[in-house]
Amino acid sequence: MSKQQWTTKLLIALILVPITLFVLLPLFWAVSISLKFEGDISKLPITYLPSPATIENYIVAWYNVGFSHYFVNSVVISVGAVIFVVIMSIMTGYSLSRYQFKGKGIFMIVLLATQFVPVAVLLIPLFNIFNNLNLIGSRTSIILANITFQLPFNAILMRGFISSIPLELEEAAMIDGCSKTESIVRILLPILKPGITTVAAFAFIGCWNEFLFSFMFLNDPKKFTLPIGLKYMQGQFDINYGALAAGALIAMSVPIVLFGYLQKHLVTGLTSGAVKG
């Protein structure tokens, strides 16, 4: 190998080794704590690895702390919102991709501008609105808030996917006697499947991670989502760190799996002109 190639390898290693360790460090520590016995966690000197290991913390987190409820609530809220987000972003994306109409440019700017709206600013007025609708404390309020915040970004994303499918396919179906709606459902949707799953995964991660509205609008621990459960545990006087670590790992299992799927579409998503953190 030439000297040039060696320096390249060295530079790559100098960048990627520390970064990889940096990313893995919190995960390693959470796994280690989650597998320790309660008495061993703060026993001095602190041990890096659990010995002996136990899965008790996972059982405590799931059954006693209430992560079984939190998990189900997160699933219900996320699935509920994602269904609406997918349907509405197909409709919106289709309109934006296939038609020229008055006000389209402004509508696109509005969709983009929504991404600049800070969630914290909306806490107070949305609290009022949901209070008037008698929805405070309900999972419905969180589903509605999630739909509102996930829709604009995903509609723009979906528009891109629909634009990549030739219009001629639908036109051919319509010549064969399909109505417009039939041609969308029978011809477009099956081809659009990868786009739909991508949008669904993006929206699901967004809903799964939503925190502020749930924190302000939900007050019954039986209705808490996973982020609220994690925050709630850390607010208690006597924190059970083992169960907290186990709870965090339970909460991250779903987005990590979805991330594995999404990875190849991340770039399309992040560069489609929307703010997505």
Next chain:
Amino acid sequence: MRKGTIVSQKAAYPYLLITPAVLFILLFLAYPITRVFYLSFQHYNPSRPFMNGFAGWANYTTLFQQKEFYEAVWVSIKWVVTEVFLQLVLGLLVALALNCHFKGRSILRTIIFMPWALSGVLTATLWALLYNEHMGLINAVLRQFGLITKNIAWTGNLNKVFGAVVVAELWRGIPFFAISLLAALQNIPDELYESSDIDGCGRFKKFQYITLPLLKEQIVLSSLLRFVWEFNSVDLIFSLTGGGPAGKTTTLSILIANQAIHTNNFGYGSAISVISFLFLTFFAVFYVQLTRFGKGI
């Protein structure tokens, strides 16, 4: 007209399709935003209904007299600038390294990008376990190597807390830049580098004269989006420190969230929100100008 679009004979159809989206945006975004402006001129505290009523500029004058407001503006600026700068530099380095061909590249890419998918609360939880004064890994390691003799309360110490929160946010912020810059790098044709090889350019010359100019647009765009995102971000700071100790990590967004959640001072909180909007409008106009978004669609 662009290829593949229809000028509809049934002119109502495209409008019909966007109606649900428009309704959601009007009801749960546009209307609440107008309410924020209205409420900022009201005394409004649900726990003290007898005090409620028109306030004029009172909320704003109170705001401009509070030291906490100016401190929050300063923390916000510090927060946004530090985060965007460090995320950009580290994200760029990661993107450059991952753009080279080597064994194990795809697994490393998956690991490094993964924190992108995790929430602020989850990140805060993981880092709280590392920063913990008594059972945290960081104190344990520093003690073992004899670098400290007394444990440090990373999130409770006035001098350490800002840095501690910055590092935790970097953890899930670097992937955003790394992902978008890597995509831009892969769009640079190899021929450009090959021809510069012939001209005898070194590694840093190539970076300076080929890579950086071609990445410029993506760097500006990503940074601008990230400025807004970090300015608005609440979850991680709120979970890790709640804005404390002594307001050291209270950004404007945290100040607003605390007014809404803890003090229930909705009128005053709305006034801070309006100020926040002024900052954001500046960013938004800049962004739309830069991308010419909405034109040529």
